[in-house]
Amino acid sequence: MMAEAIDIHSDEMIEAGRVLFAGACDFVMGAAREEQLPPTDLAEIAFAGRSNVGKSSLINALTGRKALARTSNTPGRTREVNFFDLGDKLMIADLPGYGYARASKTSINNWTDLIERYLKGRRPLRRVCLLIDARHGLKDSDRVAMKLMDASAVVYQIVLTKSDKIKDTPRARLIAGIQTELAKHTAAHPDICATSAVKGTGIPELRAELAALALEEKFG
Numbered sequence: 001m002m003a004e005a006i007d008i009h010s011d012e013m014i015e016a017g018r019v020l021f022a023g024a025c026d027f028v029m030g031a032a033r034e035e036q037l038p039p040t041d042l043a044e045i046a047f048a049g050r051s052n053v054g055k056s057s058l059i060n061a062l063t064g065r066k067a068l069a070r071t072s073n074t075p076g077r078t079r080e081v082n083f084f085d086l087g088d089k090l091m092i093a094d095l096p097g098y099g100y101a102r103a104s105k106t107s108i109n110n111w112t113d114l115i116e117r118y119l120k121g122r123r124p125l126r127r128v129c130l131l132i133d134a135r136h137g138l139k140d141s142d143r144v145a146m147k148l149m150d151a152s153a154v155v156y157q158i159v160l161t162k163s164d165k166i167k168d169t170p171r172a173r174l175i176a177g178i179q180t181e182l183a184k185h186t187a188a189h190p191d192i193c194a195t196s197a198v199k200g201t202g203i204p205e206l207r208a209e210l211a212a213l214a215l216e217e218k219f220g
């Protein structure tokens with residue numbers, strides 16, 4: 001099957017996404033340094049975003065688990081890439097949050113170093129979901145992350161979180177504004193996914209999109 005032949009919005013892909021994310025999902029390990037990154041042949045999807053963007057909530061909503069990805073009580077504390085194996089079909093990498101206002105220079109440098117090495121050296125990485133809080137839009141720290149991904153030529157897709165917190169009109173305006181900015185970024189995927197972990201909005205569609213990437217790996 002060719003990658004282009006998969007219609008990610010079809011009922012079949014929605015069902016494939018549901019099945020994939022309803023299956024087993026196991027914590028593999030946390031890696032604080034490049035040498036600790038686990039070897040894998042599975043297609044991999046990473047989740048990145050500012051501290052408190054709702055990353056743990058989104059991963060838990062996707063996998064239908066309450067506490068798979070632990071919400072960090074102290075923003076900026078989690079300094080590891082956490083790996084989860086989804087039914088031996090897809091690896092999920094939960095990247096440490098960035099943009100914490102009180103983070104030290106050293107911890108920012110450590111974050112950049114680890115993420116840069118991860119992005120450059122991770123062959124199975126198919127896409128990064130870059131989470132953006134729908135109430136705040138793009139921040140400068142997000143733009144730094146986008147530049148890192150442009151430089152590594154890793155495709156990233158904007159996923160709005162907490163979209164239950166804003167009304168339709170400002171949300172449409174926000175999406176249009178981000179799309180304009182994305183056009184200037186070489187590695188950005190043009191589609192933006194609006195989600196709410198609380199209401200479940202956009203979750204089946206995002207599961208379908210990620211399942212399509214797992215299937216491409218299998219058939220591509």
Ligand code: GDP
Pocket residue numbers: 049050051052053054055056057058070071072097161162163164165195196197198199
């Ligand atoms: P993380 O630090 O990126 O892992 O963020 P968390 O998942 O811990 O979420 C940060 C805060 O945002 C928590 O108080 C969550 O309850 C809240 N939150 C996360 N997702 C949503 C959502 O979809 N809607 C709303 N209204 N709040 C959310």
